[in-house]
Amino acid sequence: MTSTTAFAWAHPHPFPIRSAGYGFTAASLAMFALIVYFNVEAVSNDSDRSSSKTTFARVPTLVYLTILLLLGLRTALWVQHDSLVTYHPIDLLIWEAKQQHDAYTNQSTRSTSLDEALQNYRTRYNRQPPPNFDKWYEYATERTSLIIDDFDSIERDLLPFYTLSPEEIRERTWELISNPWNDAAGLSIRDGKVEISPHVVPTHRWMLDGLVEMIGFFAEWLPDMDLAFNLNDECRVAVPYEAVEPMRAQGRAFGDPTASVRNTFSPDRAAQWTPIPEEPITTTPLTELSFQRTFQPFGSVGCPPSSPARSQNRWSVASLCTTCTAPHSHGIALSNWTLAGNICHQPDVASLHGLYLSPAAFKGSHTLLPIFSQSKAHGFNDVLYPSAWNYMDKAVYRPSEEYPDPDWKSKNATLFWRGATSEGVSPGGGQWKGMTRQRFVHLASPNTTSPSQAILLPTSKSTNTAPRLQYTSLSPSVLRSLLPVDLQFVSSILRCGGRDCGDQAAEFAPLAEPSDFQGHWGYKYLLDLDGAGFSGRFLPFLHSKSLPFKAALFREWWDDRLTAWVHFVPLDLRGQGMWATLAYFAGVNGTIGGRSFDVEGRDVEGERIARVGREWAGKVLRREDMEIYFFRVLLEWGRLTDEGREGIGFSGADDP
Ligand SMILES: *[C@@H]1O[C@H](CO)[C@@H](O)[C@H](O)[C@H]1NC(C)=O
Ligand SMILES: *[C@@H]1O[C@H](CO)[C@@H](O)[C@H](O)[C@H]1NC(C)=O
Ligand SMILES: *[C@@H]1O[C@H](CO)[C@@H](O)[C@H](O)[C@H]1NC(C)=O
Numbered sequence: 001m002t003s004t005t006a007f008a009w010a011h012p013h014p015f016p017i018r019s020a021g022y023g024f025t026a027a028s029l030a031m032f033a034l035i036v037y038f039n040v041e042a043v044s045n046d047s048d049r050s051s052s053k054t055t056f057a058r059v060p061t062l063v064y065l066t067i068l069l070l071l072g073l074r075t076a077l078w079v080q081h082d083s084l085v086t087y088h089p090i091d092l093l094i095w096e097a098k099q100q101h102d103a104y105t106n107q108s109t110r111s112t113s114l115d116e117a118l119q120n121y122r123t124r125y126n127r128q129p130p131p132n133f134d135k136w137y138e139y140a141t142e143r144t145s146l147i148i149d150d151f152d153s154i155e156r157d158l159l160p161f162y163t164l165s166p167e168e169i170r171e172r173t174w175e176l177i178s179n180p181w182n183d184a185a186g187l188s189i190r191d192g193k194v195e196i197s198p199h200v201v202p203t204h205r206w207m208l209d210g211l212v213e214m215i216g217f218f219a220e221w222l223p224d225m226d227l228a229f230n231l232n233d234e235c236r237v238a239v240p241y242e243a244v245e246p247m248r249a250q251g252r253a254f255g256d257p258t259a260s261v262r263n264t265f266s267p268d269r270a271a272q273w274t275p276i277p278e279e280p281i282t283t284t285p286l287t288e289l290s291f292q293r294t295f296q297p298f299g300s301v302g303c304p305p306s307s308p309a310r311s312q313n314r315w316s317v318a319s320l321c322t323t324c325t326a327p328h329s330h331g332i333a334l335s336n337w338t339l340a341g342n343i344c345h346q347p348d349v350a351s352l353h354g355l356y357l358s359p360a361a362f363k364g365s366h367t368l369l370p371i372f373s374q375s376k377a378h379g380f381n382d383v384l385y386p387s388a389w390n391y392m393d394k395a396v397y398r399p400s401e402e403y404p405d406p407d408w409k410s411k412n413a414t415l416f417w418r419g420a421t422s423e424g425v426s427p428g429g430g431q432w433k434g435m436t437r438q439r440f441v442h443l444a445s446p447n448t449t450s451p452s453q454a455i456l457l458p459t460s461k462s463t464n465t466a467p468r469l470q471y472t473s474l475s476p477s478v479l480r481s482l483l484p485v486d487l488q489f490v491s492s493i494l495r496c497g498g499r500d501c502g503d504q505a506a507e508f509a510p511l512a513e514p515s516d517f518q519g520h521w522g523y524k525y526l527l528d529l530d531g532a533g534f535s536g537r538f539l540p541f542l543h544s545k546s547l548p549f550k551a552a553l554f555r556e557w558w559d560d561r562l563t564a565w566v567h568f569v570p571l572d573l574r575g576q577g578m579w580a581t582l583a584y585f586a587g588v589n590g591t592i593g594g595r596s597f598d599v600e601g602r603d604v605e606g607e608r609i610a611r612v613g614r615e616w617a618g619k620v621l622r623r624e625d626m627e628i629y630f631f632r633v634l635l636e637w638g639r640l641t642d643e644g645r646e647g648i649g650f651s652g653a654d655d656p
Helices: 002-009 020-048 048-080 089-108 114-125 133-141 152-163 166-177 204-216 242-251 295-299 322-328 346-349 434-443 478-481 499-507 517-522 537-544 578-586 602-618 623-640
Strands: 184-190 193-196 223-232 412-419 453-458 467-474 485-489 523-530 549-552 589-591 595-599
Touching: 020 048, 114 133, 114 152, 152 623, 166 184, 166 223, 184 204, 193 204, 204 223, 204 322, 204 549, 204 623, 223 623, 242 412, 242 517, 295 346, 322 346, 322 589, 412 434, 412 578, 434 485, 434 523, 453 478, 453 578, 453 589, 467 478, 485 578, 485 595, 517 523, 517 537, 523 537, 523 578, 523 602, 537 549, 549 578, 549 602, 578 602
Parallel strands: 412 485, 412 523, 523 549
Antiparallel strands: 184 193, 184 223, 453 467, 589 595
C-alpha cells in the first residue's frame, strides 16, 4: 500500500499502468490488518493488566477514525489519478525541447569578436582565459565555429584538477604511460610537434595516429607536455563524492578575472617531464575489475552518500523501478536527457548495463588521475576529448550509388539495429540478461518471453476536438504485427563463456548476416545503443536523413551541443518507452482486441527532427569542431600543467 500510495501521490501521469482494483485491494487489506493488529494488542493488554481497560476503550475510536481517514484519502487519490491523458507526452517534450535549444544557442554563440569572447570567458569561468586564447579564437572563427562561448563541459571536466600541483599531474601522467599494462598511451608535444610515446600496443596505433593528426593542426600553440590517453572503451577514474566535491569548489576559486597575466607558457617546460623509460615500469595506480560488477566500487562513488545509488540495492530487475525512472521521465517517454545520465537516483542500473555488470576491460582508480577518454558514465572524472574513431571516419556517413540515402518518404519505416554482443562480457553467470543491447533486442525479438509493453492509444471516448489517450498493454507479438522493428545481433555471439554462449545463441537466433554500414540509410528509424563505451555510429546516424533513437549511459564531448527531442529521439536505458515512442512516430494501423485502430503517425515531426539534427550536426559536429574543442581542452591543460599557472593567461588583445 505504501508503494502504491506513494506512486499515486508522486505521479499524476498514469504510467505505468496500475489498476484501481489493485490499489483498492492493497489499501483495504492494509486497513484490515491494522484493525486486527490493534484488536489483538488490546486483547493481550487486557489479559496482562486488567486494570488498563480504560486505555483500550479510548484508543480504538481514535484508531478507527484515523484508519477511515486514510482510506478516504487513498480513495480520493485514486479517483483523482485518472488513467486517461488528453495529450501525448512526446508532443509536450518536443515543444519544451525547442525552447531549451533556443536558450542554448542564445548563450553559446553570442560573441562576435575576440574582446567579447574574452569578456564572456571571464564572466562564465571567473578567471582569465589560458595563454594563446587569441590563437584559439582565430582558429575557431576561421573554421566558422558556431559555438564560441559555451565550453562548460571542459570546465566541468577540469575543475578537480586545479587542486593537483603541476608536478603531481606530471608524475601521475608518467606513471600511467610508463606501464603498458595500464592500457594508456602517451603523446608528447615538444616544440610544436606531436610524437607517440613508446610502449603503445599496435592494435591501437590507428587511434594515436588520429590524435597526432588532429593535434597537429594547432600543436604550434601548445606548450611542451605529455598526455595520457585511455586505450580502453571503459572510463577509468571515479573519485568518491566526499573527496571530489571539495576539489571542485577549490577549482572554482582558481584565478581572478581581473589579474594581469602573461600571454605565454613558462619556458623550459620540456625538462620537467620525466622521460618515459625504455624498460616499462611494473607499478600501477590502477585496480583491475574486468568481468566483475563495478557499480558499487566505482559506478556510484561519485554520488552523494544519501542518494539511492549508494544507499539502496535493487536486485529485482524484472519489474520497472518507477522511482528510478520518474525524475527523468514524463509518463512513458524520457523527458530529461541530462538527468537520465545521472545515475544517482537510479540504483537499478547496477544490473542494467555491461559497464556495471561485467566490463571487458576495467582498470580504474579512485585517485584523480589525468587521463583523456572518449566517453564516460556519470561520476567518472576522465577528461573528455573528441574520439579519434569519429575523426578518422572509422564509422562514416558516406552514401553511394549502391547504398543511397533516400528522402524520408522513400525510406523503410522500420526501427533498425545491427551489432555485436560487445557491451560487456558474459562469462557464464547470465550477466548478458541485464545488458542494454541484449535487453533491447530481446524486447523486439519474435520469440520473446518479455512481458507486455505499454503504448498510448486513443480511447473510444475520443472525439476530434478532445482526444483522449490511454496506456494499453500489448504483448510483444501484437506489437510486432503493428510496428515494424528489426533489431538483430550479427554473425556470432562474442564475449561470452560457459553456458552463456549457447543460451544467447538460442535466444537471439537467427543471427543476422553481416551487412554494410551504409545500408542503414534505407531505414527511417535507426536505433543507437552503447557498446563497451560510447557508440561510434551515432554521429554518422545524425548526419544522415534518418531519425536516430538513442539509449545511452555514456556521454561524450558533444553532449551540451545536442538537445534530445530536437536533434534525436532519446530512449530510457530500460527500454520501457521503445514501443510507445516508435508508435508515436510510425502510427498504429491494425486491429487490437476487436477494435480497429488507424492512428496516424507523427511522420512530419519525425522528418523534421531528422532534418534539424542533420543540419545542426553539419554546423557544430564537423571534423573542424572536434579540432576546435580539442584545441581548447589542451590550452586549458597546458595552463594546468604549468608551474606558473597563476600568472599566465590571456588578458586582452593588446597583450605584449
Ligand atoms: C538571449 O539572452 C539574452 C541575454 O541573457 C536575453 O535577454 C534574451 O531574452 C535571450 N533570448 C532568448 C530567445 O532566449
Ligand atoms: C534536466 O535536469 C537537469 C539536472 O537536474 C536540470 O538542471 C534541467 O533544468 C532539467 N531540464 C529540464 C528541461 O527540465
Ligand atoms: C523493410 O525492412 C524490413 C526489415 O529489414 C524488411 O523485412 C522489409 O521487407 C522492408 N520493407 C520494404 C518495403 O523494403
